[in-house]
Amino acid sequence: MDFDLGPAATKLRSELRGLIAEQMPADFLGAFTDDPADLAAAQQFCRTMAQRQLLCMTWPKEFGGGDASVWEQTVVREEMWAHHEPRGAQYMGVNWVGPIIMRHGTPEQQRTHLPPIANGEVIWCQGFSEPEAGSDLASLRTSARPEDDGWRINGQKIWTSYATMAQWCFLLARTSKGEKKQQGLTIFLVPMSDPAITVRPIRTMMGPHHLNEVFFDELKVTERDVLGTVDQGWSIVQDVMSFERVGIARYARCERLLQAAPAVLGDTWEELPVELRGRWARMLTHCRRARLMAYRVVSLQNTGRVKPGDAAAYRIAVTRLDQESAEVLMEIAAAVPAGGAEETEFFRAEVHDHWRYSQASTVSSGSIEMQRILLSRTMLADRA
Numbered sequence: 001m002d003f004d005l006g007p008a009a010t011k012l013r014s015e016l017r018g019l020i021a022e023q024m025p026a027d028f029l030g031a032f033t034d035d036p037a038d039l040a041a042a043q044q045f046c047r048t049m050a051q052r053q054l055l056c057m058t059w060p061k062e063f064g065g066g067d068a069s070v071w072e073q074t075v076v077r078e079e080m081w082a083h084h085e086p087r088g089a090q091y092m093g094v095n096w097v098g099p100i101i102m103r104h105g106t107p108e109q110q111r112t113h114l115p116p117i118a119n120g121e122v123i124w125c126q127g128f129s130e131p132e133a134g135s136d137l138a139s140l141r142t143s144a145r146p147e148d149d150g151w152r153i154n155g156q157k158i159w160t161s162y163a164t165m166a167q168w169c170f171l172l173a174r175t176s177k178g179e180k181k182q183q184g185l186t187i188f189l190v191p192m193s194d195p196a197i198t199v200r201p202i203r204t205m206m207g208p209h210h211l212n213e214v215f216f217d218e219l220k221v222t223e224r225d226v227l228g229t230v231d232q233g234w235s236i237v238q239d240v241m242s243f244e245r246v247g248i249a250r251y252a253r254c255e256r257l258l259q260a261a262p263a264v265l266g267d268t269w270e271e272l273p274v275e276l277r278g279r280w281a282r283m284l285t286h287c288r289r290a291r292l293m294a295y296r297v298v299s300l301q302n303t304g305r306v307k308p309g310d311a312a313a314y315r316i317a318v319t320r321l322d323q324e325s326a327e328v329l330m331e332i333a334a335a336v337p338a339g340g341a342e343e344t345e346f347f348r349a350e351v352h353d354h355w356r357y358s359q360a361s362t363v364s365s366g367s368i369e370m371q372r373i374l375l376s377r378t379m380l381a382d383r384a
Contacts, residue, residue: 009075016054016079023048024086027346029353031088032210039165042088046120049087056094056118063102063110064118070302074295078252084353089162091248093117093124096240097170101189104228104236109189113168125192127157127171127214128237134159137172138181138234142216144173144188150222151175153188156215163199163212166192170240171216176231185233188225196220205356241311250318251290254325257347257354258284261332264347268335276331283325290318309378316372326351326358 004010023045031042049055050064058073059065077095080087087094098117101109116122133140142155153173163169169190176184190197196219202211228236258280262269269277293314300310333351336344 005071005075009071012072012075013079016076017083019048019052019054020045020079020083020086024083027349028084028086029349030084031086039088042086042090043120045086046088046090050118050120055087055090055120056098059098059102059114059118063098063114070298074249074298077249081249082252082256084253084350087120089123089125089165090117090120092126092162093122095248097124100170100236100239101227103239104187106224108224109227113189122168123162123166124168124170125160125163125166125214126240127160127169127173127190129159130156131158137237138185140172140174140185142171142173144175144186144221146175147220150220150225151188153190153216153219153221156213158213159202160199160212160214161210163192163214164201168192169197169214170227172233172237178231182234184231185237186230187227187233187236188221189227190219190221190225194219205359249294250322251287251294253354254321255284255287255291257329257350258287258325260347261329264344265332265336268337272332272335276328279328280332283321283328286317286321286324290314290321293317312372312378322358326355330355 024041025038028038028041031039033039046055053066054076056063056065057068057076058070059067061067077091080091085091094117098114101113105113113122117124127142128137128140130140130142140155142153142157144151144153151173153171155173157171160169169192171188171190172185173188174184175186178184192199196217198215198217200213200215202213204211227233261280265272297310297314329351333348336348
């Protein structure tokens with residue numbers, strides 16, 4: 001299978017890799033560490049990308065983008081994820097918050113929110129999951145009751161990535177009860193600076209900043225804060241999921257680390273068990289499979305024909321790849337002699353970081369069990 005996207009993509013990859021090497025610390029493993037300098041470096045990198053029209057390449061020019069193709073944006077996704085996402089939390093705003101506001105927002109909302117995202121100046125968080133509504137998101141209890149010219153929101157969200165640093169929240173709340181639990185839900189765009197919002201970090205092995213609890217205590221919102229139509233938020237959620245689940249090119253990091261392993265081990269590579277090297281080769285094959293499935297969904301998104309099952313199939317494949325490749329890489333890294341060259345030690349750190357993140361991949365952006373249900377329903381509907 002030839003994954004070459006053409007000379008323009010090759011040139012773009014070279015530009016992005018050069019920019020990363022020039023702008024980011026050599027030992028960068030992500031923005032969300034105990035060192036504030038890592039987040040500061042990521043924020044500066046976003047501004048640099050924005051200045052070079054690389055941050056929101058596929059956005060229309062009227063919204064601060066470059067009118068580039070979805071395949072150019074795919075190259076950006078792959079290079080960013082392969083190198084520990086030097087944009088930090090910006091992928092959320094770039095990949096789906098911005099496009100969703102373009103599709104469903106009012107002109108005022110577009111003027112307010114799109115330029116800061118395109119300039120790399122704002123971080124968003126997603127107020128979806130709750131203690132009793134994770135994979136079954138439509139069972140959420142956070143409520144918005146009508147009041148004067150708006151609503152009062154009360155409730156709790158959990159596992160909210162970037163809530164400690166975000167300026168805005170893409171919040172889902174119940175505004176009425178319908179015959180089905182997916183009815184009566186509404187999206188609100190709310191500032192995280194409001195004193196009615198409290199954030200409590202959840203410390204995990206993924207590091208600080210990633211996971212948080214968020215509490216809404218009589219939060220006042222108005223008509224201007226509603227995205228789309230009141231009570232019709234579930235259709236927007238479906239759009240969000242289709243963008244979000246292919247927005248992170250996890251396969252790119254897996255493939256880069258797997259490809260680097262033989263060079264890092266040098267002569268030691270041939271001493272590895274044949275069975276382990278066989279699993280390594282199998283993981284490379286699975287990387288190609290996940291990339292192909294991602295490209296298929298990107299193509300469908302470009303034509304507006306993507307279905308929940310399409311994104312679910314990709315998520316299942318890339319989630320399994322994430323965890324299985326991490327296990328193989330950990331075994332390979334264990335064979336790397338300690339106290340080696342600087343690049344060798346960094347490879348070990350990269351592998352460990354990849355393993356830590358992979359442990360959460362079966363639940364993030366919708367559990368793998370829910371993805372299998374979505375895929376099954378799609379396949380049954382297609383056969384009906």
